[in-house]
Every structure is written in structure tokens, then in C-alpha cells.
Amino acid sequence: SQQGEEDPQALSIQEGENATMNCSYKTSINNLQWYRQNSGRGLVHLILIRSNEREKHSGRLRVTLDTSKKSSSLLITASRAADTASYFCATDADTDKLIFGTGTRLQVFP
Amino acid sequence: NAGVMQNPRHLVRRRGQEARLRCSPMKGHSHVYWYRQLPEEGLKFMVYLQKENIIDESGMPKERFSAEFPKEGPSILRIQQVVRGDSAAYFCASSPRAGGTDTQYFGPGTRLTVL
Numbered sequence: 001s002q003q004g005e006e007d008p009q010a011l012s013i014q015e016g017e018n019a020t021m022n023c024s025y026k027t028s029i030n031n032l033q034w035y036r037q038n039s040g041r042g043l044v045h046l047i048l049i050r051s052n053e054r055e056k057h058s059g060r061l062r063v064t065l066d067t068s069k070k071s072s073s074l075l076i077t078a079s080r081a082a083d084t085a086s087y088f089c090a091t092d093a094d095t096d097k098l099i100f101g102t103g104t105r106l107q108v109f110p
Numbered sequence: 111n112a113g114v115m116q117n118p119r120h121l122v123r124r125r126g127q128e129a130r131l132r133c134s135p136m137k138g139h140s141h142v143y144w145y146r147q148l149p150e151e152g153l154k155f156m157v158y159l160q161k162e163n164i165i166d167e168s169g170m171p172k173e174r175f176s177a178e179f180p181k182e183g184p185s186i187l188r189i190q191q192v193v194r195g196d197s198a199a200y201f202c203a204s205s206p207r208a209g210g211t212d213t214q215y216f217g218p219g220t221r222l223t224v225l
Contacts, residue, residue, distance in 0.1 A: 045214075
């Protein structure tokens with residue numbers, strides 16, 4: 001079955017730097033979503049990008065989608081310590097459930 | 111508009127006991143999904159329900175696990191005769207339409223510890 005994979009598995013940066021996380025998947029999709037999870041907490045929805053979209057922005061977040069390469073990237077600009085969390089991509093190939101990747105653990109140092 | 115609510119937030123059970131996890135979807139949402147997250151891993155789909163119907167239980171273990179979403183009240187994920195391997199965080203999500211076409215909103219999760 002389809003499985004998303006995030007790259008890198010872990011990322012450490014200084015405040016103010018940009019953070020880029022990548023996600024690859026295996027089968028065709030309708031949508032791709034990015035979620036954030038703080039340690040020991042639930043998931044917060046960040047952004048949804050549809051298969052016919054190539055780029056989407058939300059505040060300091062920029063998401064791209066390349067369906068020909070079956071990949072997506074999440075860029076966080078001007079990172080803050082509060083951005084420290086795990087970030088997951090999720091796809092919906094089967095339309096009724098989300099398939100999550102393994103996540104990127106982002107650490108932003110003040 | 112309250113978000114997805116789950117209770118309890120933490121649950122400790124001894125091996126062989128039963129665990130009941132509850133999920134109240136967001137107001138107006140009739141689609142509920144349960145996911146399990148093992149430590150340091152991503153979420154894995156378990157089951158998708160609409161009111162009084164199980165739509166997809168392909169991610170649910172065949173034994174000891176069951177789920178329901180009655181006409182009235184919260185959705186329940188039930189684990190009978192728990193084992194240590196059931197220790198995980200269980201998340202519920204809801205959406206107003208089938209998940210592939212809309213955002214799924216997640217609850218805070220129930221962290222199950224089996225002693």
C-alpha cells in the first residue's frame with residue numbers, strides 16, 4: 001500500500017533560517033495535506049494542496065506539489081523556536097483514509 | 111465551535127483488561143476516522159465510520175479491536191484483552207465529507223499504556 005516518506009527524518013536549524021521538508025508518495029492522489037504535531041500532542045492541520053495545484057501559501061508556509069515526481073515540499077520561512085515540532089505529510093489515494101509519512105522532526109534553536 | 115474531543119486523554123490498563131476510547135466529532139461532521147501512532151512513528155489508519163456504519167476497517171486488527179459510531183453519542187474504539195503492544199496514542203479525526211475531499215480535523219488523542 002502507499003506510504004509517504006518525509007525527508008529529512010530530522011532537521012535542526014537556527015531561528016530565522018528557512019526549513020524545507022520533503023515528502024514522497026507512491027500512487028496517484030486527490031490531495032496532499034501537511035500536519036504539525038508538537039511532542040505528545042495531537043495533530044494540527046497546516047495546509048491542503050489539491051492534485052491540480054502546484055503551489056500554495058499560508059503565512060510563513062509554502063507548499064509545492066509535483067505530481068509527475070510524486071513529491072511535495074513544505075517550506076517554513078523565518079523559522080521560530082515555536083515551530084519546533086514533527087511535520088507529517090498525508091495523502092488520500094483511497095479517498096476515505098489518510099496515509100501518513102514517517103515525519104520530519106524539526107528543531108529550531110533560539 | 112468545539113474541536114474534536116477525545117477522552118480519556120490518558121488511559122492505563124493491565125494486560126487482559128478492556129480499553130474504551132471515546133471520540134466526539136466536530137459539530138456537523140458525520141465522518142469519523144481512528145488512527146494509531148506508535149512512538150516515533152507516523153499515524154496508521156485503523157477504521158472509518160459514518161453514523162451507524164463502518165465504511166472501511168481495513169486497518170483494524172481482526173481480533174480484539176472493534177469500533178462503533180452510534181446514531182447518538184460519541185464514537186467508541188474498544189480494545190479487548192489488551193496486550194503491551196497495544197500501548198500507543200490513538201487519534202480520532204472527523205470531517206464533514208469523505209476524507210479524501212476535505213480536511214480531517216484531529217482530536218488531542220488518547221495515550222494508552224498497558225502495564
